[in-house]
Amino acid sequence: MRRTLNKTLLASSVLLALGSQAAFATNGMAPHGVGIVQKGMGGAAAATSENTMNAATNPASLSNVSAGWDIGADIFMPDRGATLVGNAFPGADGSYDGNGKDLFLIPEGGYKKQLNDKHSVGVVVYGNGGMNSSYDRPIPLFDQTNTTNAGINLEQLIVAPTWSMKVNENNSVGVSINLAYQQFKATGLTNFNDPTQTSNVGSVTDQGVDSSTGIGATVGWQGNLSPTVTAGVSYRSKTDMGKLDKYSGLFAEQGNLDMPAATTAGIAWQVSPKTLVAADVQLIEYSKVKAMANPNPGTGLLGTDGGSGFGWKDQTIYKVGVKHQVKPNFAVLAGYNHGDNPLESSQTLFNVLAPATVEDHVSLGGEWKLNNKANLAAVYTHALKKDVNGSGSIAAGSGGGEANLSMQQNSVGIAYSVEF
Numbered sequence: 067m068r069r070t071l072n073k074t075l076l077a078s079s080v081l082l083a084l085g086s087q088a089a090f091a092t093n094g095m096a097p098h099g100v101g102i103v104q105k106g107m108g109g110a111a112a113a114t115s116e117n118t119m120n121a122a123t124n125p126a127s128l129s130n131v132s133a134g135w136d137i138g139a140d141i142f143m144p145d146r147g148a149t150l151v152g153n154a155f156p157g158a159d160g161s162y163d164g165n166g167k168d169l170f171l172i173p174e175g176g177y178k179k180q181l182n183d184k185h186s187v188g189v190v191v192y193g194n195g196g197m198n199s200s201y202d203r204p205i206p207l208f209d210q211t212n213t214t215n216a217g218i219n220l221e222q223l224i225v226a227p228t229w230s231m232k233v234n235e236n237n238s239v240g241v242s243i244n245l246a247y248q249q250f251k252a253t254g255l256t257n258f259n260d261p262t263q264t265s266n267v268g269s270v271t272d273q274g275v276d277s278s279t280g281i282g283a284t285v286g287w288q289g290n291l292s293p294t295v296t297a298g299v300s301y302r303s304k305t306d307m308g309k310l311d312k313y314s315g316l317f318a319e320q321g322n323l324d325m326p327a328a329t330t331a332g333i334a335w336q337v338s339p340k341t342l343v344a345a346d347v348q349l350i351e352y353s354k355v356k357a358m359a360n361p362n363p364g365t366g367l368l369g370t371d372g373g374s375g376f377g378w379k380d381q382t383i384y385k386v387g388v389k390h391q392v393k394p395n396f397a398v399l400a401g402y403n404h405g406d407n408p409l410e411s412s413q414t415l416f417n418v419l420a421p422a423t424v425e426d427h428v429s430l431g432g433e434w435k436l437n438n439k440a441n442l443a444a445v446y447t448h449a450l451k452k453d454v455n456g457s458g459s460i461a462a463g464s465g466g467g468e469a470n471l472s473m474q475q476n477s478v479g480i481a482y483s484v485e486f
Contacts, residue, residue, distance in 0.1 A: 107387020
């Protein structure tokens, strides 16, 4: 009966994640952490083994967590907008509110089964992030007919079957196969739906939702450097996604939008029996994905290999977290996360659609031990407001001036964990 219940709960978490609306993230287009407890520690998870959700960052951690399952969800509330100034295009100047949709549900789930003394298997399911803007009115620079509100929505999901092996008492290795799904929609970009702008007229905007799938992998190591210090390293490969055919005239490489590679290294120190401190450094390689990295203007029409993109650079992210056991049944979680925003000030015009400007995140939460087998965690995260003002961001041929961006975010998450 219990095994049936566990399988039912796991299947429910997977289905919940498949229906997720994980449409905007915080480190560029990536979440600042994966897992509610892990987010409470600033996203630091490469060297820790709090629960099954650590395997989303480092699959080797699966060897060091208890068999069981986790299910959780974030309520994510971004506040984003743009202001155009000094532009000669009639009616373009002014402020634009990008919060037509301002509430997103981001579910997650994880599972582990211990096969024997050395081998573990499991699966983690999580929103990999994405990008979203939903403006309150048309933007004339994007739609001179002033008929359709501008906006985009990108949602990405990863289902990651995972295997981990305990090499010896102090070291473990692991690998995840990342089965990826994404969907995308764009509206209000009719100015680009022209043969002078795109290589594929009719596949730029207002084509409804399109989707694609892909496959990648994450490999990792986790080991004990001393009785109180643990380290971990993981590498997630670039995930080659199928083309978004309905938007082949918008994204570079005929609608190709891959998930970028990411490398994470971390260390965790059990300062005292009650206090754990963890820190990660992560590099996300946006520069290897042309749709994200190509500058605006590009070297070719939209949709070509050199077509305009978002002009994003690689992003290095620093994550620090603390878990302090206040009582036997209650621990405080706190974290800080910083990553310079990946967009240049000269590239703000296209990034009106994806204003990923936030850099600093602070988290605070708690974890309650309900009984010997079950835990409950709750975390609040605030991404501090960040403005990025354009510098030469709108070409003279488009009326000149600047596109200025702004964003801040709040999220509240809750998770429930059960050990077998």
